[in-house]
Amino acid sequence: MSQPPGQLTFVAPRRAKPARHLADLSMADRRAAVAELGEKAFRADQLSRHYFERLTTDVSAMTDLPAGAREKLAALLPSLLTPVRELTTDGGTTRKTLWRLFDGALVESVLMRYPDRVTMCVSSQAGCGMNCPFCATGQAGLTRNMSTAEIVEQVVAGARALAAGEVPGGPGRVSNVVFMGMGEPLANYKQVIGAVRRLVEPAPHGLGISARGVTVSTVGLVPAIGKLADEGLPVTLALSLHAPDDELRDTLVPINTRWKVAEVLDAAWAYAARTKRRVSIEYALIKDVNDQEWRADLLGKLVKNKLVHVNLIPLNPTPGSKWTASRPEDERAFVRRLKFHGVPVTVRDTRGREIDGACGQLAAAE
């Protein structure tokens, strides 16, 4: 299923839903669900501690639960993700996992361990409807939205691997989560917000990851950016801009035909004002496409004096794409122009490129 150029898909195809899981539910709903199963409501807290604190789903090991309760409560911990393949690089500190969902849909997540942090890059949809021509995920179209628990489970799986010492560097914890895997998170708004809540709420409610460590990346769905600002969740917003002018952005990020550069930047500044969080502008540098000095100048003028950080990403290769990363000298000139305008800028490393695990390379094929 490939999408004709420029076509956008907002509404995910209707599909059977994955089974209900503890991580889909608020604590109040968990208590209700446990009561429905004929158990005392406080069992929801116990079960939640096992899942979010001890990272276990094996009810037979939950010795604080009466044997009869264990089997019933297991219904709230269905297995949602089946690992299909794991690829590692950087001496094991970068690992990409391909998962099969209950209905055969495939998604990927990437764990990246740095000296001072561990970042999990998670998928929010199987496929993507936003059709950016330089992104591998966009080429396959949208299969379906993921459930809150399917999203959370990717992080829990990473946390488990770290806790078990499977990732070189000794036992560790997930400190950052970026919604930069497959999918457009703000096109699956409700499930993604549910997942963010589970990630940031302290145990037994959730995983207790700092909201400051969570980044939601978007092509720029303007109304949803406004809604996100109102959630009271101080997560970082990343905006995939990739061009400072509408003419080029219309082709690189087709959502721009709905919401123009000026509108999406206004939404980003409103987000920054509301949350006091620095907005991250993502800009993949594509050789001779968007990397001219005049575009750097235009970008600099648009974002200077704002609560912003520009993240330049050397374009990662994707199958069938005619584009490549900018020449080093053009990249340097681009950085220089932005600095000239006083704009904080960094060039992102291309971790995971060798295993097609870097930005825009997730395509989830077996």
Ligand code: SAH
């Ligand atoms: N749909 C959301 C979440 C995906 S994040 C979004 O677009 O923001 C993935 C990031 O990698 C986005 O900034 C995306 O534009 C960027 N990207 C996509 N393809 C890329 C490629 N081939 N090289 C470098 N970055 C890419």
